[in-house]
Amino acid sequence: MNSNSLKSHATKGILWSAVDKFAVQIGQFVVSIVLARILVPDDFGLLGMLAIFIALSQTFIESGMGLGLIQRQNRTDIDFSTVFVFNLAVSGLFYLLLFFSAPLIASYFNQPLLIDLTRVLGLNLFINSFAMVQRTKLTIAIDFKAIAKTNVIGVIVGGIAGVIAAMNGFGVWSLVIQTLLGSFSSTVSLWFFSHWTPSIAFSKNSFRNLFGFGSKLLLSGLYAQLLNNVYNICIGKYYPISSLGYYSRAKGFADLSAGTITNILHDATFPILAAVQNDKEKLVSVYSRMIRMSSFCIIPMMTLIALQARPIVILLLTEKWVSVVPLLQWIVFSRIFLPMSAINMNLLNAMGRSDLFLKVDLSKLPLTIIAMIITIPLGVKGMIIGQVVTSGVAFFINAYLPGKFYGYGALSQLKDMLPVFIATLGMSVLVFLVIYFIDSLILQLVIGSIVAGISYLFFCWLLKLEELEEVKKMCLSLLKK
Structure with a gap:
């Protein structure tokens, strides 16, 4: 070049x-303002308690392998398919972990509602795992125009759904609805714009090479997410919601x-x-x-x-x-x-x-x-x-x-x-x-x-x-x- x-x-x-x-941040900001005027601080506090668990799970699923694909000079289709299969498998594993650990999370914060919130919000991990490789391919092509379109679609769909739910008295569940529908619509859009269909193929050599790069980023990402969200755990535990x-x-x-x-x-x-x-x-x-x-x-x-x-x-x-x-x-x-x-x-x-x-x-x-x-x-x-x-x-x-x-x-x-x-x-x-x-x-x-x-x-x-x-x-x- x-x-x-x-x-x-x-x-x-x-x-x-x-x-x-x-566009995405302003869209999300506007939606959050509307929701904040309808909902109460406790609703946002409940979802904030789950932020670290969702973030750490998401980091494990990504494992730095998307960045590994971008950094790699001679990437092949089998490399992309390997990462896709890995993302799906790990997302399923971590959803199960969240599902069965939900009672422990609720007990730690002394908030019984967190059991159902964790199990439903955790579905977002599985939805996002379908989008990671498609987003990576567009990033490699520096096609941020397509990425912008998919993200804006997600914000609009999720935002409208969340506001409607809040206006109808769904409380904290309106935030969950906003997240899930936003991720789903964005993922569907990414598949449309990326023009790439994965094969269910997995290469041990490809995984070994990509994970060799990504594993350090995984540890760093876990560390970063822990630090970024640890205050949520401390505030949620020792101070009012x-x-x-x-x-x-x-x-x-x-x-x-x-x-x-x-x-x-x-x-x-x-x-x-x-x-x-x-x-x-x-x-x-x-x-x-x-x-x-x-x-x-x-x-x-x-x-x-x-x-x-x-x-x-x-x-x-x-x-x-x-x-x-x-x-x-x-x-x-x-x-x-x-x-x-x-x-x-x-x-x-x-x-x-x-x-x-x-x-x-x-x-x-x-x-x-x-x-x-x-x-x-x-x-x-x-x-x-x-x-x-x-x-x-x-x-x-x-x-x-x-x-x-x-x-x-x-x-x-x-x-x-x-x-x-x-x-x-x-x-x-x-x-x-x-x-x-x-x-x-x-x-x-x-x-x-x-x-x-x-x-x-x-x-x-x-x-x-x-x-x-x-x-x-x-x-x-x-x-x-």
Whole structure:
């Protein structure tokens, strides 16, 4: 793939991945807002208790083999079929494990309803296992346009079904209905767009090679999911269900921006980085560009959410969710380095060094354990502040090996981000001064957002940030499609 072709594929991939992730996240966000206004915090808290069990099971099913297919240069049809058969078999196994362990889960949280919720929601594992290889094939082809269509279909179908169920008094079951029907419709769409029909064939050699790469990612993924959801277990066990509901909503707001950008960069850059893994100059060029672009977007976005947390929460969710405000103001800063950290780790996978990926991830375990021991007795807000500290330290850890291999470590990355921090600081001062003198929550949100957008772009223009021109070109390119 020559330089022009690579750049074209990368740009189109990022654009359509952005359309996909933002459309899906905004769609899910709108649905969650409607559901939050109908349901109560306890409903979201109940589903939050199951998040870690579903996430860990899903990680086992994937086992990093999808990324193994993307990273592999000479993949064959038998490779895809082997992964498909593996996904189906493991999904069935883990559904049975969830089914029979449901009473134990319900007993741990002292919530009998979790027995039926676990057994029904667990069906989502089996549904998703049919979609993994199809999604991987489209990712390899950098066909994020097709992926975007399937995901949007899933959001629309699941969202409509969930809202109708909530309006008819289904309570927490409306969230389950939303999840299952959304996954099913998305899976059916993927089969239509991928144009690939698997054979029920399994190759031991193919499995051995793919799992050799994926096994390290499996362990790392389990570790990541455990850390990402362990707070749900602690809050659900030691605090009222409503506290977990508030935490889940705050996390949802923060992940709408940080999580979306992280997923865009992961999906769009991994196949590109893997394709140029043997060309150091191209690899570093793409890698550094993504670090700068992600900071350009995420730092001002998360800061603005913190500044406008109160009007956002009260206007969208109503006064019954006001306890989310202080949690949201802190949790957004625990996500501010997330996209950049993800790119640093993604580079190791693109190099085929999933072993280093695992080692780096595991090296952060003591830090997280210490933070949890200190902050769990301090309440939910204290736990989130602990996440802010650990995420900052984790960024330096994640950037160490890229700095060692390519000379672009944490200090170099922070130097590139410095103009963005300056522009964001200027934006923050102006927004704070404006909304301080406005009583209306609606006007705070509207005027504050307008001032933020204009002032941030102005400061970026003054600082002559190249990313401003990059965004302009991307937008113009998208409008021409």
